[in-house]
Amino acid sequence: MNCNDCKNDMHELFDESADKSLIASLKNHIEDCQSCSAEFDEMQNVLTTLHPEIEINAPLLLKQNIFNDLGKNNINVKEGKVKHMQFSPFIKRVMAVAAVIMAIAISIFFFDKKDTSGNTAKAASSFFENSILANDLVKNMIIKFSVRTEPNDNFELIGTEYNMVEHTIIKSFDKPEKWRVEKPGRIVLFDGNNQYLWIPEIKEAVKGPKNAGFIDWMKILLDPSSILWKEEAEAKSNSSKITMKESKGKLYVTITSKAQGNFLNDYMKNKSINESDNRREYVFDNKTKLLKGLKIYLLDKKKETLILNIENIDYDVAIDPSVFAITLPAGVEWKELGMAVTNENFSNITSKRAAELIFAAMARNDFDSNKEVWEQFNFITKKIIESKYGGLQVIKIGESFKSGNYPGEFIPYEIKLKDGTIRRGKLALRNDNSNKVWMVDGGL
Ligand SMILES: [Zn+2]
Structure with a gap:
């Protein structure tokens, strides 16, 4: 040689x-x-x-x-x-x-440095060799879990002040894959082609594309076999800490992460899993590589609060195919999620200026001149907003700010409603649409 x-x-x-x-x-x-x-x-x-x-x-x-x-x-x-x-x-x-x-x-730098036994690495490498296969064997699953949130609000919302609310995920892995995520006041469904959001209380029925953002963080639970890959990628980009331990046929994977986003203003801090300091404790079956459990703790000023808890996961149980369709009540139709709005009054201005125009319009009971601003609200919600906020009086509108991962901006306001109540809040406006039109997204 x-x-x-x-x-x-x-x-x-x-x-x-x-x-x-x-x-x-x-x-x-x-x-x-x-x-x-x-x-x-x-x-x-x-x-x-x-x-x-x-x-x-x-x-x-x-x-x-x-x-x-x-x-x-x-x-x-x-x-x-x-x-x-x-x-x-x-x-x-x-x-x-x-x-x-x-x-x-995987992420050896994130592993527990005190683990000199090498068990972590062995567990990791054997897991990766086999986890790819796990999904092929599973036809469907039902996950029962609870989250501290509001039953009617979006699926991202969490908060230590809320009670635990029951959630269910139903997933069919047969092609095309289908899934349904449900809590008492809200359902999101994917039928293989489109996502559907249904909020019974306000009869809001929205049909969106395959990748509509009706759920965000929870998507990770839809594909348990790729959780570790996704968490690893997340850990690398956000310097989270991952530890793995194998014990009695179970693989315990714990990820401790810092809140993601911009918290110069911490309004959004601790309002979603990604926007909170948290610890995610996954349990996998080491033989089948299937997800067995998850607990997520919100970490705030040395206090831990259980914020999400998987109570049960069933694999390969009988699922009625009708769960992957939603039958709307008579008179309600699916509204296409359309973001191609045009309104020159509400593009090319600051979010604060947009908020001033919006409150001024509400003060004179005008909800129609710039109706694109209200495009995200359906008929019923708009009626509720009109009756509550029509004829208001503006006391103060503050400086806009960004917080967390929210794509839009928040504008603090203080108003007097026509019944005399003083209301302080933060109007959420976003313009991440093709024509950069500011649209009301929440905060009323
Ligand atoms: Zn040589």
Whole structure:
């Protein structure tokens, strides 16, 4: 074996399944060659730094892909180039080996550093080899869980002040996949083509596209087999901490995250799972890889509050196909979620100016001149708003602000209703539509 071959194949020494005779000739060469021995030490040092205690069993396919790429890089290595050019393939090889390790050992940097047993990594790698298969075996599932929220409000809303509200997720994995998420005052359904939102109390029936945002964080529960991948990606981008422990046939995965978003103004803080400091405790069956439980705690000033709790998950039970359709009462029709509004009075202005115009219009009982602003509200809701806010008197309108992940802006207001009540609140306006028209989104 010559030096070039040795350096090109050196990474095989870190691969337990590498060809035995190749390993033997690599070792022989390194023992006799100072230059290769030095490079081997350096590679080992780099890898040890990256990856202190964890033992890796790479899934075969992943390993092949990465090593094939490595092979391609090495075709470009030619002897006789200047020194720094010779060094670069070495860095590439180290990075490639490191990439394999990082891909397998998921977020080793986030793992509990005190776990010197290697159990975490073993649990992780065996989980990944098998979790991909789990979904193929499951035909459907029903998740029963409770969330501290308002029964009628959106599915994202949480708050320590609310009672636990029962929720149900029904999912069919047969193609096309279908699902239904339900709480007492609200249902969101996906029939394989469209999402539907139904709020019985105000007879709001909205039909949206496949990717409509009627539910957000909860989507992760619709595909239990990809929870870990998604949580890992989330952890990497937000420096959350992940720990995994295997015990008595169960895999315990805990993620501790910080609230995401801009909290210069903390109005939205702790109003959704993503916008709160929280700890998510998942339990998986280590053999079937199926999700068995989840508890989410909101962490606020050293106080923990259980905010979401999965009480039961049934896999492969009989599901009546009629759950994937909603029959509307007579006289109610699905309204298409249309965001292509045009209104030049409400584009190209600030949200504060838009709020001033909106309150001024309500003061003179005018809900029709700029009806696009109210596009998100149906007939019934609009009637309620008209009767309550028509003829109001503006006391004060404050400076707009953004908070958390909310795409729009909040405008603080103080008004006097026609019955004399003083009302303070924050009008939520958003203009994330194609013509940037400010539309009322909530806060009344
Ligand atoms: Zn050599």
